[in-house]
Amino acid sequence: MRQLELHHLRCIACVAKHLHFSRAAEELEIAPPSLTRHIQEAERLLGVRLFHRTKRSVALSAAGEAYLADITPALDHLARGAERAALAERGELGRVEIGYVASAAYAGVLRQAVGGFRAAHPGIDVSIREVPMDRVPSMFNDGQLDVAFVRPPMQLSEGIRVTTVHRDTFVLALPEDSELAASATLAPARLRDEWFVLPEQESGTYEVARRGRFVPKLGPQPGTLAAVLACVSLGGNVAVVPHTLADCIALPGVVYRPISGKPVPSEIALAYRQFERAPAVRLFVDHVKRR
Known part of the structure; x- marks a missing residue:
């Protein structure tokens, strides 16, 4: 059994808006006879008269008013859905x-x-x-x-x-009571005997060791940079960390020192x-x- 389709609903809503078949047909960009057939077909499928029509006037019937009250929100919802789909296609949703x-x-x-x-x-x-x-x-x-x-x-x-x-460089995080903390800068070779806390990004630590010509002694691997600095603050370990931390985190017991020589890049x-x-x-x- 055939049921009403979306074009039927749009025709009903547009005729109800204008109460004039010619103006409604113009807005829908279809011929008036086609609009009339769509309305008649809708009425036949629904089994009710939606409009009272004379040669001079068009008016909603009681059934038409009741039906329009339900289909208007549905049509609005479909229109919003189409708008949101277009926005999503453009990346705006x-x-x-x-x-x-x-x-x-x-x-x-x-x-x-x-x-x-x-x-x-x-x-x-x-x-x-x-x-x-x-x-x-x-x-x-x-x-x-x-x-x-x-x-x-x-x-x-x-x-x-x-x-x-973002481009950055690596620096050293040291316990403030370390002998190394007395130096303004530190050559990689001076870290030969130190234990290193290893951050998630290990490349800085291994590059410092390579430049100092030693194999690093690895201590804790706590994960986040905040956890790395916490380990340093407890003493006994140093860490190679992004310079950004020196500008952002002042942890009790921790000092930062530049690494001498060519900067060790961090990105x-x-x-x-x-x-x-x-x-x-x-x-x-x-x-x-x-x-």
Whole structure:
């Protein structure tokens, strides 16, 4: 059995709006006889008369008024759905799941990227969470992350690309009562006998050891940079950390010293899928790259 279709509902609503078949047909961009057939067909399928028609006037019947009250919200909802679909296609609606390492927040990268994006695209839901770097690859694979602010180098799955968004250097975090703390700068070779707390990004520690021509003695590996500094504050360990921390975190018992010689580079990068399909995510990646 045939049922009413969307074009029937639009015809009914438009005739009810104008109470004039010719004007309604003009708005719908169809011929008046076609509009008349659609209304007659709708009335036949419903088994009621929707409009009282004479040669000079059109008026809603009681059945028409009752039916219009129910179909108007449905048509409005469909119109909003079409608008939201168009916005989503343009990337103006959607959701972006962002992971970050703590230093991205310390360096201001997260605030600048996410804050600016939210202001420019209020219709996009942006979710952020701090994540351990070693979990980033699996979270990408599982779809838990769309993008991530990380510290290269790190092993990522095929299809994940990285773009540098912040350049920094590594410095030393020392216990304030260490003999080394008396020096304004420290040559890598002077750290030969020290125990190192190992941050998530290990490259700085190994590069300092390489320049000092020694194999580093590794102590705790507590995870986050805040936990690394807590270990340093307890004494007996040093750590190679991003210079950003020296500007942001003043922990009791911890001092920072530059590493002499050529700066040891440290970076923050945005990791993202090379062939990302979600328009909102692509918009975020483009936004960060432009900055």
